[in-house]
Amino acid sequence: MTTVDRPPLSAADRTMPRAPIRIVHLGLGAFHRAHQAWYTAHAPDAADWGIAAFTGRSPDLATALSRQDGLYTLVERGPDGDRDELIESVVAAIDGADTGRLLALLEDPAVAVVTLTVTEAGYRLDADGAPDPDDPELAVDLATLRTGFAAGPLERLAPTTTLGRLLLGLEARRRRAAGPIALVSCDNLPGNGGLLRRGVTEAAASLPGALAAFVADSVRFVSTSVDRITPRTTSADVVALNARAARRDDVPVFTEPFADWVLSGDFPAGRPRWEDAGARFVADIEPWEHRKLWLLNGAHTLLSFTGPPRGHATVAEAIGDPELRNAVEGFWDEAAPHLPSALDLPAYRAALLDRFDNPRIEHRLAQIAQDGTRKLRLRIVPVAEAELASGRAAAACAVPVAGWVAQQHPDATERLAEHLRELSPVLADDEGFRGLVASLISHRPRTPLP
DSSP, X not given: OOTTTSOBOOGGGOSSOOOOEEEEEESOSHHHHHTHHHHHHHSTTGGGOEEEEEOSSOOHHHHHHHHXXXXXXXXXXXXXXXXXXXXXXXXXXXXXTOHHHHHHHHTOTTOOEEEEOOOHHHHOBOTTSSBXXXXXHHHHHHHHXXXXXXXXXXXXXXXXXXXXXXXXXXXXXXXXXXXXXXXXXXXXXXXXXXXXXXXXXXXXXXXXXXXXXXXXXXXXXXXXXXXXXXXXXXXXXXXXXXXXXXXXXXXXXXXXXXXXXXXXXXXXXOOOOGGGGTOEEOSOOHHHHHIIIIIIIHHHHHHHHXXXXXXXXXXXXXXXXXXXXHHHHHHHHHHXXXXXXXXXXXXXXXXXXXXXXXXXXOOBHHHHHTTHXXXXXXXXXXXXXXXXXXXXXXXXXXXXHHHHHHHHOTTTTTTHHHHHHHHOHHHHHOHHHHHHHHHHHHHTTTSOOO
């Protein structure tokens, strides 16, 4: 039988009855399927917690997954081979534009959790964290909701933004007295639950009726730190999987064996036993966020700006370069004093190097470098500022900053202070740091990195 002739995954391939929908997810994509859906599938009470997942702007993934009854193969790509696993926790894959289905689900008291994988731009917040009044799509959604809430029926409303759709669903839940619910942000933004809380709370306050009071009384916002490297799936990946599989899978997910999830917040209507699948629940998530943002994401950002000039295209290639490996270790040495020792940093660093060394996870540096200015502000700048405040030079932090300046600005050294100010006034005003960056730019990429 050729790959083309293999029958596709279908409901007949489920190994257990389809779980009732108790989780709604906004932002269906590869990472959600490799992370939150995987943790739910591995929870001991998975049979009680089905996921209805909504796409963002495109319905294509929902269409493809629906043809497979929500089933897909998760391929853990280890250094020595692949491990295939059928994931059954997504029991409905839905076009994000289907707000009628979203209303029906959030009106159901059995639905206890909404998870979200949204980018910073997807939250549509301004620099202060409030709903962005200058975002045209959000402005249209809020105007539509003001008129629609006052008119009464909600079924004909069709907001296009994540925040607009979430507000509509919460209003439907309030009107049906369906009870409390937890909203769980699953992204790389620090304090993501607090960001979502402010966005929802302030937007709700601008709408007529009692939604703002319902949000205050019955909606809880959970912050998380999420970690699992999940590169984009290629057509070659799909062909290779289907050549060995008994059933054809048009939308598999390829990811690393490692997974980590740290959560902080309340679940007033219940949740799966994710902790039994390896998740960690903590009272204070900030140290865990910093560990992940600075050590994992910070190293990725460093490599994304220093690897390509040295001819490297992937994380595995770049970390195999002794000079870049030393640069990463140097940056971690600068970050470590600003993290609690209780986070077991030596073991975490060793595990990161093992993950980065995995040549079968093709994490592309060009992909990581996208939106580099924002990433540097979150991942590198806090460490650099803390080092300068401690009286040290932040020499290792200067490495990715110099790479970014040289990549973004042809006139890098002539207007260096101005370019650094895009990242941080503190860095721009520090003469020693400016000198380090200027020296690195002028010698890039031939001399050894600090």
